[in-house]
Amino acid sequence: MGRAPCCDKANVKKGPWSPEEDAKLKAYIEENGTGGNWIALPQKIGLKRCGKSCRLRWLNYLRPNIKHGAFSEGEDNIICSLYINIGSRWSIIAAQLPGRTDNDIKNYWNTRLKKKLLGKQRKEQQARRASWLTVKQEMKREGGDYMLPGMVSQPPYWPQQLPVIPFTTTTNQDPPLPNDQESIKNLLIKLGGRFSDDHHPQSSTSTPIPNSMNSSRYPLDVSFAQDQLYENSMNNTVSPASSISPINSTCSQVTNGTHFNTNEVAVPNDMFQGLDGFTDELRELTYSNNQQIMNWLEGFYGTDNTVDGSSTTGSSSVESSSWGPIYSLGFPQLVTGFEPCQQNMPQASTYGEQYCTWAV
DNA sequence: AATAACGTCAACCGCCGTGGC
DNA sequence: AGCCACGGCGGTTGACGTTAT
Structure with a gap:
């Protein structure tokens, strides 16, 4: 028997996030934090999203100080040095x-x-x-x-x-x-x-x-x-x-x-x-x-x-x-x-x- | 102008480790 | 000790944009 899914796949929205969803998630986390439970988060906010999806959206896009745009030469060098040393340990x-x-x-x-x-x-x-x-x-x-x-x-x-x-x-x-x-x-x-x-x-x-x-x-x-x-x-x-x-x-x-x-x-x-x-x-x-x-x-x-x-x-x-x-x-x-x-x-x-x- | 090919990147999937019970 | 839920991670996918033909 496999593991129970983390959310009800049938009632979960997939695909790109809308600005409204972004705003809801951002506002909630900035005010309340994640509460240490991503799975429960979407229900609290009223988002039809999987908890994992919320986490990913926050970490990769919404969280403060995220740098978007072109990578610098220096960043290139660091990435390559580290890749050569440790492989694909992206985190x-x-x-x-x-x-x-x-x-x-x-x-x-x-x-x-x-x-x-x-x-x-x-x-x-x-x-x-x-x-x-x-x-x-x-x-x-x-x-x-x-x-x-x-x-x-x-x-x-x-x-x-x-x-x-x-x-x-x-x-x-x-x-x-x-x-x-x-x-x-x-x-x-x-x-x-x-x-x-x-x-x-x-x-x-x-x-x-x-x-x-x-x-x-x-x-x-x-x-x-x-x-x-x-x-x-x-x-x-x-x-x-x-x-x-x-x-x-x-x-x-x-x-x-x-x-x-x-x-x-x-x-x-x-x-x-x-x-x-x-x-x-x-x-x-x-x-x-x-x-x-x-x-x-x-x-x-x-x-x-x-x-x-x-x-x-x-x-x-x-x-x-x-x-x-x-x-x-x-x-x-x-x-x-x-x-x-x-x-x-x-x-x-x-x-x-x-x-x-x-x-x- | 149409469309095929290619590139980019956000998002998803599934596995694994960890911690609580 | 074993089970379960969860977070985290890396690989992959697919939608969308761009370029080439």
Whole structure:
């Protein structure tokens, strides 16, 4: 037996709110408050609306200090930084943008920001491909290796060189500031990579997954993403087989248990859910190296740094200078803004653990 | 001018966590 | 411990406006 409906659907008006309804609701709440019971509210006011609908209307439209209209560049940056870090946690993102509602931000992301991001990425990708084809032809003629400067031929397999700093907020202390490499690692994981100590799953202790992670919404399948990345890298690069490191592709199992290995990094599989081709774009992107990902993001953020191909053939190091523009635009806002988020959201520490923690 | 295609956004739906009983 | 009501959240839908053909 299902749950009883919160209201009598047959006698409830749906669709756009009329000015009269708005006025009634606004006047009542401003005078009396919600009374802590949205379900009972419409009857008190004499509105033929569902309580949930009233709540939504108030929160998204009628409540004071709601900001309507275009998003600023700064707001764009915050949204993107947070999305990259925590995914589609719109309410948390909204908490960082006074006057904006989660619904607004969600719509804005889905209809504009995502495309803006993709548009820039596509342009760069096309340019890169064009130059790649040129070089490839050049190399074929000369019988050389198919490698572009600044491109690594290995599948994306991030080395465990980055410092491991758990980004937990389980204490009362402020969360540690993410340093460059931590942020990069975090990002790379979300892009589907894994780290070099992933191969020792049995050797470590297990850590309970937070309840919210341990649901069907968050199948832990990092290695599967990695395998896909590998396939993508095989399909999208013309690298000779000899230059590709072997990769363990036998561990593509969705972890549904109640524990996860502390050497594994928990990444929600739906981190980029709803992005359709965007996920593929990101995966495709990872056939090149960290530096290129950094440049891609910098491109989005509007900085004009170009790839210094000569310095990026190594697969492990990421110059902090390359991260600089992103760091300065995005993460400070994220970090300094995280505090109100913690205050407002009791489960904020859970998010911190879910998305930012990995153990040594 | 007509209409198809696309974009935007308010609103809805259903699931989940929480707290009271 | 189990049930229930409720609030909150994220994903999706559909109406409406705009642009392209």
